[in-house]
Amino acid sequence: MTAPGTFVAERLDDPASMHTFDSAQLLRGIAGAGAQLREASQLTAEAGLQVLGDEGRPRAVVVAGVGTAARTADILAAVAGPRCPVPVLAHRSAGIPGWVGAADVVIAVSASGRGPEALAAADAAAARGARLVAIGAPDSELQSYAERARAPFIPVPRRRPAWVSLWGLTAPVLLTGRALGLASITETDIAEAASRLDADAERCRPTAETFTNPAKTLAMDLAGTIPVVWGSSRLATVAASRVADSLAANARYPASSGGLLEASRGRVGLLDGIYGSVAGPKDIFADPYEEDEEAANAPDPTRLRVVLLRDEPEEAGVELEGAEPVRPDSARADVVEDLATERGVGISVISAEGASLLERLASLIAVTDFASLYLALGHGIDPVVVPAVSELKERSARRPL
Known part of the structure; x- marks a missing residue:
């Protein structure tokens, strides 16, 4: 047994x-990662993010969320590279840093659309006049927050646990970075990654x-x-x-x-x-023959x-x-x-x-x-x-x- x-x-x-x-x-869920990346990219294209670029480059970008959501900030920073013109920061607790204001962009990310960290970040961003982009499950609390703030919301269908949703959450964050002029990402890049x-x-x-x-x-x-x-x-x-x-x-x-x-x-x-x-x-006085026998029987x-x-x-x-x-x-x-x-x-x-x-x-x-x-x-x-x-x-x- x-x-x-x-x-x-x-x-x-x-x-x-x-x-x-x-x-x-979950095996079936991650097998659909390529389809997830394509779908989320299309949903992002329909969200009207061009307005972000029209409002100019921000002082900093804060990606608010925990777990897989926070990991998208690390991906954006890595893809943008050291030549990225502004800092990209992950914020893994409720609210947003005290220095965030009207010159900054907050990306609130929650696979479920009800993560308290993302909700608190969206609320604080709106209160301080920071530009907000929200990413999460459709018809969720996060979408309601974005609508009240008149901010772009990108609806990403829930994929079992949030861990399976990495690529569905990453695509909108990367494309938001592109709209802000932080990263060079083409449709070909997305298509090749999905393939x-x-x-x-x-x-x-x-x-x-x-x-x-x-x-x-x-x-x-x-x-x-x-x-x-x-x-x-x-x-x-x-x-x-x-x-x-x-x-x-x-x-x-x-x-x-x-x-x-x-x-x-x-x-x-x-x-x-x-x-x-x-x-x-090692004990220098140990009997080598006993050691060999013990080693043979030890796990x-x-x-x-x-x-x-x-x-x-x-x-x-x-x-x-x-x-x-x-x-x-x-x-x-x-x-x-x-x-x-x-x-x-x-x-x-x-x-x-x-x-x-x-x-x-x-x-x-x-x-x-x-x-x-x-x-x-x-x-x-x-x-x-x-x-x-x-x-x-x-x-x-x-x-x-």
Whole structure:
């Protein structure tokens, strides 16, 4: 009998297991990411955002929301690049920063259209005279707030949990950035990114057996490890944050993320830590024969697994308009691969593909999104059944303010 929580690889190719543990059909939801991106782009085009450009460039753009909604701010900042003429900031708490005023733009984002953070931000933006754009579910409270403020509202159909709605929420934020003159995004960029998402969904589909499915293979590599996700560029670092979010939310894995520059300032030391190549202090008086016997009978220790997201368009012969003026750190990425291999630390490398920043981001996120769900499935975890979250909300509601 399999112990609870044990990763069972056979589940990945078992339709019955998928039906049992994917009650909200999240696999089907992320398979529609390409269609989601196209639909949201069309809905944004119908929202009349050209008025934003007519009113001039803002002093700053604040994207208000939590979770997946907040991640869209990071994507806009990465796609706009270091040449972006104004700061793009994510605001992950209620209201808006005290300095926001009439010279700024607030983008309130909530997949449900009722997130208290987004609602409070929309209310505060209207009160202070800041320009407002609201993005969320149609016929929601957020839409009512936008209508009262006479602000553009982009209706994005609700896609199961907000985590599945990444691309539906990202498209309006990016196109709002384009309308404000912050980012260069073309219809071709959107079409190519959507096609990339379609192609990866086909490669990672549930009916594709493990040995031909990159997402199932990655899930098997990650099983029983502590994932550390590093990105080789600003864009890849944003993708790394999404990967860590997905592994935590879906598979309940305590993943961490960051950029290679940050890793080189100390985090690369994890490779030599107790979960890396060092099992702990060694007793010089211990009997080596007893140690060998104990090692043979001991369970496999939990080890790190590095997931390295490499984004090196210049080396692939791709020139990206608005890309980073400094080359992504391919040399440091090579060294990290060598260091992990030399220490016996497992490493999975995913390389960005595509001709635009948006397509390259999609290529880094799509496979890892599927992998997080397959990892949950292999452990017999239903990603949407989270007792701790339900209990947190219930107990918090009962406590006096």
